[in-house]
Amino acid sequence: MTDPIRLADYTPPPYVIDHVSLDFQLDFEQTEVDSRLRLRRHPDALPGRELLLHGEDLSLLAIAIDGQPLAPAQYAVSAEGLRLIDPPAEFELHTRVRIHPARNTRLEGLYQSSAFLLTQCEAEGFRRITYFLDRPDVMARFTVRLEADQQQFPVLLSNGDDVAQGTLANGRHFVQWQDPWPKPSYLFAIAAGALGHIEDYFRTRSGRDVRLRIYAEPRALPRSWFALDALKRSMRWDEARYGLEYDLDQFNIVATYDFNMGAMENKSLNIFNAKAIVADLERATDADLTYVEAVVAHEYFHNWTGNRVTCRDWFQLSLKEGLTVYRDQEFSADQGSRAVKRIDDVRLLRANQFPEDSGPFAHPVRPSEYVEINNFYTATVYEKGAEIVRLYERVLGREGFRRGMDLYFQRHDGQAVTTDDFRAAMADANGVDLSRFSRWYEQAGTPILTVTEQFDSERGVLTVQFSQETPGTLGQADKLPVPIPIPIALYRQDGLRLPLQQRDVGPPLAGAMLVLTEASQTLQFDGLQEKPVLSVLHDFSAPVALRHRQSVAELSVRLGFEQDPFCRFEAAQNLGEHLIQSVYAGQALDAVSGLAEIGRAFKALCADAGLDPAVLAECLNLPDEAYLSERMQAIDPSRLFHARQAVATWLGQQLEGALLQHYHREAQSAGGGFDAPSTAARRIRHRALALLIAGDATRHGALASELAVTARNMTERLAALSLLVHFGLADQEAALAQFYQQYEDDPLLLDKWLSVQASSPQPDALSRVRALLKHPAYTHRNPNKVRALIGTFGRLNRLHFHAADGSGYALYADALQAVDALNPQVAARLSAAFNGWRRFEPLRQEAMRRTLQRLLQAGLSKDSAEIVTKALE
Numbered sequence: 003m004t005d006p007i008r009l010a011d012y013t014p015p016p017y018v019i020d021h022v023s024l025d026f027q028l029d030f031e032q033t034e035v036d037s038r039l040r041l042r043r044h045p046d047a048l049p050g051r052e053l054l055l056h057g058e059d060l061s062l063l064a065i066a067i068d069g070q071p072l073a074p075a076q077y078a079v080s081a082e083g084l085r086l087i088d089p090p091a092e093f094e095l096h097t098r099v100r101i102h103p104a105r106n107t108r109l110e111g112l113y114q115s116s117a118f119l120l121t122q123c124e125a126e127g128f129r130r131i132t133y134f135l136d137r138p139d140v141m142a143r144f145t146v147r148l149e150a151d152q153q154q155f156p157v158l159l160s161n162g163d164d165v166a167q168g169t170l171a172n173g174r175h176f177v178q179w180q181d182p183w184p185k186p187s188y189l190f191a192i193a194a195g196a197l198g199h200i201e202d203y204f205r206t207r208s209g210r211d212v213r214l215r216i217y218a219e220p221r222a223l224p225r226s227w228f229a230l231d232a233l234k235r236s237m238r239w240d241e242a243r244y245g246l247e248y249d250l251d252q253f254n255i256v257a258t259y260d261f262n263m264g265a266m267e268n269k270s271l272n273i274f275n276a277k278a279i280v281a282d283l284e285r286a287t288d289a290d291l292t293y294v295e296a297v298v299a300h301e302y303f304h305n306w307t308g309n310r311v312t313c314r315d316w317f318q319l320s321l322k323e324g325l326t327v328y329r330d331q332e333f334s335a336d337q338g339s340r341a342v343k344r345i346d347d348v349r350l351l352r353a354n355q356f357p358e359d360s361g362p363f364a365h366p367v368r369p370s371e372y373v374e375i376n377n378f379y380t381a382t383v384y385e386k387g388a389e390i391v392r393l394y395e396r397v398l399g400r401e402g403f404r405r406g407m408d409l410y411f412q413r414h415d416g417q418a419v420t421t422d423d424f425r426a427a428m429a430d431a432n433g434v435d436l437s438r439f440s441r442w443y444e445q446a447g448t449p450i451l452t453v454t455e456q457f458d459s460e461r462g463v464l465t466v467q468f469s470q471e472t473p474g475t476l477g478q479a480d481k482l483p484v485p486i487p488i489p490i491a492l493y494r495q496d497g498l499r500l501p502l503q504q505r506d507v508g509p510p511l512a513g514a515m516l517v518l519t520e521a522s523q524t525l526q527f528d529g530l531q532e533k534p535v536l537s538v539l540h541d542f543s544a545p546v547a548l549r550h551r552q553s554v555a556e557l558s559v560r561l562g563f564e565q566d567p568f569c570r571f572e573a574a575q576n577l578g579e580h581l582i583q584s585v586y587a588g589q590a591l592d593a594v595s596g597l598a599e600i601g602r603a604f605k606a607l608c609a610d611a612g613l614d615p616a617v618l619a620e621c622l623n624l625p626d627e628a629y630l631s632e633r634m635q636a637i638d639p640s641r642l643f644h645a646r647q648a649v650a651t652w653l654g655q656q657l658e659g660a661l662l663q664h665y666h667r668e669a670q671s672a673g674g675g676f677d678a679p680s681t682a683a684r685r686i687r688h689r690a691l692a693l694l695i696a697g698d699a700t701r702h703g704a705l706a707s708e709l710a711v712t713a714r715n716m717t718e719r720l721a722a723l724s725l726l727v728h729f730g731l732a733d734q735e736a737a738l739a740q741f742y743q744q745y746e747d748d749p750l751l752l753d754k755w756l757s758v759q760a761s762s763p764q765p766d767a768l769s770r771v772r773a774l775l776k777h778p779a780y781t782h783r784n785p786n787k788v789r790a791l792i793g794t795f796g797r798l799n800r801l802h803f804h805a806a807d808g809s810g811y812a813l814y815a816d817a818l819q820a821v822d823a824l825n826p827q828v829a830a831r832l833s834a835a836f837n838g839w840r841r842f843e844p845l846r847q848e849a850m851r852r853t854l855q856r857l858l859q860a861g862l863s864k865d866s867a868e869i870v871t872k873a874l875e
């Protein structure tokens with residue numbers, strides 16, 4: 003495999019590029035890119051004999067320095083790029099290259115999406131467009147001229163402001179763009195072709211009017227107003243919360259159905275996967291709308307955290323991503339229910355990031371080496387990175403955090419910096435020492451926080467020991483303790499919250515919160531009449547795996563009375579886990595200890611009128627298989643699925659009356675818009691219906707058929723369809739056929755149609771997926787389709803992906819290989835499905851290992867090879 007790039011080897015760039023001037027002659031088949039770069043030797047660089055400019059898959063047509071064409075001895079072209087021999091200390095480089103957008107199936111660099119061309123440059127796509135120092139610490143001013151046939155390419159967009167345009171001979175036209183802000187090449191973008199747009203304005207708090215546009219295929223535009231509104235709300239929010247204003251006169255978004263990721267924050271020309279823009283109640287679910295709102299905010303927020311202040315090198319990716327995810331999470335929390343947002347985020351972290359952190363691809367939030375940077379756009383860099391930023395807020399308070407942000411921008415606006423610089427700003431603005439937080443960035447693995455309690459009933463003293471340990475990961479055996487903020491509360495058996503009376507043991511608590519800095523620390527509380535119920539880690543205050551053994555009685559008290567909604571959810575998850583693990587271990591459900599008590603606790607919960615129905619819905623949502631698997635060894639996935647299903651059945655039967663009541667009571671609210679009460683109503687109804695059908699499909703299946711017919715929005719329609727398909731109910735075929743017929747022309751809804759089938763636990767799932775691979779609605783060339791069918795099958799269909807006979811692995815691997823030949827980045831993400839192979843029982847382990855070896859032998863892209871090789875190490 004290729005040698006890794008190491009953080010320790012970082013050196014500043016050999017040259018600075020002050021100005022870039024690009025001229026595109028655009029065409030789907032062949033585009034010519036004419037480039038003029040003003041280069042000057044970096045003040046700290048050692049004079050070198052050669053300068054390598056990155057470039058991949060470019061045909062060089064012309065090259066000159068300061069107007070003089072170069073002789074063959076003055077340069078060399080290789081697979082890596084263009085080597086200039088003995089360049090002057092300061093010069094203008096002129097190159098002209100040819101590229102082939104229509105043949106670009108990797109969707110990096112310049113490529114075609116239906117009737118338009120667009121670019122994707124992060125992380126290293128710019129080098130597929132022209133020769134350049136394609137690294138984030140080279141920030142240049144860009145001028146871009148786009149020229150093309152006017153009929154075929156009526157719209158010509160790039161970063162910054164359009165400063166000139168005109169028509170030319172032969173039906174051609176041009177637009178010239180100028181971006182006043184220096185930027186790294188990964189933020190460069192163009193979009194050109196047949197695009198329509200919708201438009202609105204935003205007045206900034208200093209009175210500047212910004213023109214906002216969303217460009218897309220005309221049929222998608224009527225469904226893009228929600229996204230445009232989310233953009234305005236994001237702009238307002240960033241001013242109010244952080245004093246950050248937009249810095250140009252226009253902000254444009256382009257939506258495409260062909261995109262490797264969610265979206266891209268190119269300066270003033272964001273490019274979005276249509277999935278993250280095109281959404282209204284009629285054709286998108288609440289989860290989709292929530293996603294759109296978050297991604298629009300995320301990309302907009304990057305304008306300050308990522309663009310104005312960018313990353314020194316790609317090891318610092320979390321500097322912009324962790325911080326920007328944290329910012330979009332906070333924005334979303336302020337739009338709807340903060341509690342529900344937190345629960346959703348923790349669920350996601352546990353399902354995606356925890357497995358990454360305990361598997362062969364475990365890496366620190368600031369990695370120290372990589373082979374293919376595209377493989378590091380991970381849940382660890384994004385979501386764990388956001389959790390670390392949240393830790394700063396947790397220990398500094400919201401105002402202290404804001405002081406840190408202010409200092410960060412004051413110090414680093416216009417610079418390319420590191421996660422250490424960010425931490426220094428947080429520390430210096432508050433006069434505190436945060437040096438130990440560097441461990442959170444440097445160490446891979448989820449810290450395990452163990453809490454043990456001892457109660458001395460004679461003296462009325464509770465002793466609590468907190469200890470932490472981060473398990474060893476590949477290449478990082480020994481770990482140091484990390485600072486863990488731990489809010490603490492005590493409850494009486496009847497639910498009354500008790501005051502904390504700390505004894506003189508261990509560090510004094512500030513604001514009922516311990517910041518655990520050592521491997522182990524002990525606290526004592528006194529004045530207690532009876533053993534209290536201990537509750538820690540409110541709001542999931544740190545990204546740790548908590549080991550805190552509590553009895554069913556204690557968990558029931560917490561489920562009933564916790565003031566922190568996350569902790570109630572957590573108590574419900576713990577009770578659910580207890581039941582599932584007992585059944586998995588072979589016990590009959592009836593014989594599981596505390597069963598009756600758990601039933602009573604859940605019934606009481608359902609009757610709690612003060613509880614947000616959306617939080618109730620999440621409490622009734624049993625822990626995911628992915629999360630449960632994290633805490634198990636030698637997993638039998640089929641046994642686990644059935645154990646979880648058995649508990650769902652029991653819960654559905656126990657709570658039948660209450661669930662029916664919630665289902666019917668919320669019927670009217672569920673027909674409402676995208677507001678917190680209406681989305682909460684839909685959440686509880688669909689959770690209730692799922693449990694009712696799990697409890698007794700013959701009695702309650704009809705409710706799903708009825709919902710499929712009466713659905714007033716896509717959330718209802720899709721909930722009904724998934725229940726019909728996943729429980730194999732009588733109307734499933736008709737419902738699938740009808741859905742297809744109704745939405746045949748909508749790529750995003752066809753994605754859903756594929757996903758519902760790919761995630762079905764019914765026995766025919768594998769043959770369905772096999773058939774769908776050949777369906778006209780499916781193609782390996784479109785990343786959304788690949789993720790909807792193959793990705794969903796591998797991630798969510800644990801029953802059939804892990805079929806004991808290996809048929810699931812085989813189908814998946816074949817598809818992966820075919821995708822890899824077209825689009826390595828998308829295939830590499832699919833490869834991660836095998837990463838957990840060592841946690842399974844021996845037969846599956848062996849089948850997965852053989853599949854991985856077969857893939858590697860077949861010859862994979864650099865992207866996929868890195869993942870598969872690591873998995874086998």
Ligand code: PHE
Binds near residue numbers: 262264266323
């Ligand atoms: N930087 C993008 C984001 O986080 C993600 C992205 C990475 C998109 C690489 C495309 C390619 O918003």
Ligand code: ZN
Binds near residue numbers: 300304322323326
């Ligand atoms: Zn981002």
